Amino acid sequence: IEVKVGDSIEIVRFFHCYKRGVDRVFVDHPMFLEKVWGKTGSKIYGPKAGQDYLDNELRFSLLCQAALEAPRVLNLNCSKYFSGPYGEDVLFIANDWHTALIPCYLKSMYQSRGIYLNAKVAFCIHNIAYQGRFTFSDFPLLNLPDEFRGSFDFIDGHEKPVKGRKINWMKAGILESDRVVTVSPYYAQELVSAVDKGVELDNVLRKTTITGIVNGMDTQEWNPATDKYTDVKYDITTVMDAKPLLKEALQAAVGLPVDRKIPLIGFIGRLEEQKGSDILVAAIHKFIGLDVQIVVLGTGKKKFEQEIEQLEVLYPNKAKGVA
Template sequence: MRRSVLSAAAVLSLSLSLLSLTPSNASTGVSSFSSSHRIPSLTRSALRLSKEGKGEDDKYGDPEAYVPQGGSKVTRNFMTCEDLRMSLRGGAGSDAIVPDQKLQIVFVSAEIAPWSVTGGLGAVCDGLPRALAKLGHRVMSIAPRYDQYYDAWDTEFTAEVPLGDTTTTVRFFHAFKKGVDRVFVDHPLFLEKVWGLSKQKLYGPKWGKDYEDNQLRFAMFCAAAMAATEKLSLGGYPYGQDVIFVANDWHAALVPMYLKKAQKEGTGWFKAKSACLLHNMVFQGRFPYDPNAASRLRLPQAMVDEMVTKQPLKVGRQKKASKGLKESVEIPNPPMDVLNFLTGAIKFSDAVLTVSPQYAKEVASSSAKGAELEKILTKTGIKGILNGVEDIVNPSNAELGLDIMYDGASLEKKAQGKTAMQKSLGFAVDENIPMFVFMGRLDAQKGVDIMFEAIDSALKGGMNAQFVTMGSGIEELEEVAAELEERYPNNFKAVLSFKGQEKYKTYAAADFAIMPSRYEPCGLVQMEGMRFGTLPIVCPTGGLLDTVSDMETGLVMEHEVDQDDITPADVEMLVKNFNRAISLYGNKDKYKQMQVNAMAAAKDYSWTRAAKQYVNTFLEIGAPTN
């Protein structure tokens, strides 16, 4: 396999000279608790790695990442001649449906699992394209090439694309997986910055710190994606211009704008349509306005003017970092003229979509949830389509590597998984002690700061329960996790790193899954937990409210938590719901019925269901078919 066509050194001076658009402190949007002050790394003696949590499969240690179907490198299956032919050319295999109206769908995304994933974005761009391909559509995803992917091969096709005030050469690599053409844009601005650290360094050297050339990199990426769509031959012919683009988050925001520019100028793409898919409104691609932005982005000034807003560079209140995120001192974050990439995508797309119906309502009606874009979203309209869960995620599937398998008719076997986990974590082995699990990033969005306060309060008061957190995050919260484990060794354990298998074993063992999120565009843990009969305890926000019914399939807390601070009322509400869960657990008949309800409801949360809704939406906006 070939390396990038330019060296990093050759590009560095070019990118720095071209990009006066972004100062070193510019942000593409970070959580309201990010900070420029970091505390020293803590000694994680109390925090643990799963005994199986090292090595090749670490990429699946993110609780919000999918373990891809058939994702093992060593799996070999027999193919029909048709499947072999299609695997070489790109396209759907022999088991695909033949639709009456066939679409060519192109996903443009900064992340595609399992090759690159930091959370929900990469996971969606893995599962949704595969589901659309199964419905018989021709589907391609395009992402940067951050590593020497073992299964993506050099197409030997190159394109000259804009890079600021000049041009640069990009190369394309290709893999065909599960009916989807996976295309990767090869350029040193991606590969030689990241070099395989595709869960950590996609957007900056660390969380909350962005690369100075992000605007330049992703503008170039959008142009490259359109070049690949139009001209890269896959199976004898390219996708061409008659496509529907799905532009994911701000990194792909210029695709709808370039499309509208070409259509208005009469230079092509006449039938093409675009939909921008918003995964998290916090990440908008805000950059200081530059008078030369139009020429550097290759857009008319009138279109650039539509992207200009008066906003702070970073989304939300910015606080000094402190243990447990309790610091109240704010860091100045004044409004200024900014170039907001996401605003451009929203205004110039043919459809604006997001990942759950409730989140669509929230971002169009709340300044906090819409991150100051709620008025624009109200004007353009936004539709929410609930994300799906992989079909293989269920406790009766041997592929997940579970020690104990069960279904809704054999829920008593779940106790065996719980016993095994209690032993492995050093907890008291007692089926009657309820086990609560939190799976996710340790950060403010997930409400982890509030949850830790509530756990401390509950255990200090003598609550007889076991709490497990699975996932890493910001140091300020990892430090609190370490202290809780030292303080309550018989009741609290924190696991920072683990394999995908361990995630499913934890679902199989736990009784309740805690999700006290400040906001949650969709959420995955609640749906996967329900598949395993693990009842979610959720805040009534976003996709959590779309998927969990109080006292039917889980527990829905009384109100949302404060968007910025830890309040006594929120801590008390969490403790109250821990107690409510314990009372429910003591009522075995009611608890079992809710488990059965949850497992049945979660079967409907599939990518096939979501894919059909996306197809209907694409057809409604006039996407070309053949």
């Protein structure tokens, strides 16, 4: 398909597979591919944590337009007897700021022409700390009518990317979507409780209705009785027998002394303040002198990664970090 990105017309391709009852569609364009040499997982949004690629607005504008076209042009509605496009009666789930243009393009490019009239957008906030704030002069790059400027308009006290007036993608996603949801009822309450909790969007969220939905779990993939990644399988009747064996396997795998009696603490999460990583690092120094071991699994801000590495040096038989 062809989409307009900034001042140019770009050709977009799709890859599609059908797995476990779900159509999975991937957007193919050089703007994505040439950015991610090396360790892909940490280079999708920028060359390093906390830094955007200079063309991120164009990249995610392309992604949003491609997402809106896919249900109309791809043969996704797969079954034994029929294969064709989903059509226009679609609910779009937009996740975080990168997809915040979906409700805007839906209204300006489609519904204004009588297309997708029944389509709706639910905007899901996973992490409000990342909002897609860019210089206000970039608004024309999005190819949106002037009536949307107010939804993007944002002023804060930070100097990045520029000081003063900006556009804020997440703000627009919140205001232009039909519903706003987030990852838990508690997080929904937290986001509207204070300026710092909502990262300056608390007042915008209070103007809407935000619904917290607890994260779901694939009970087949995470079934300990059939988990292909564990050497010892268990269920509710055998968990206490399996636990010490799996503990010993973990200790051996990360290079800690194998001892089923010593308390073993585990942390899994992104290494950033929002996840309490600063508190974790400070706390480890307080209790590591006890008869205890700790394993930290995660990546994130460089300073926390370096502090975890330093813990390994200081306490080689007690602390291990796994990226």
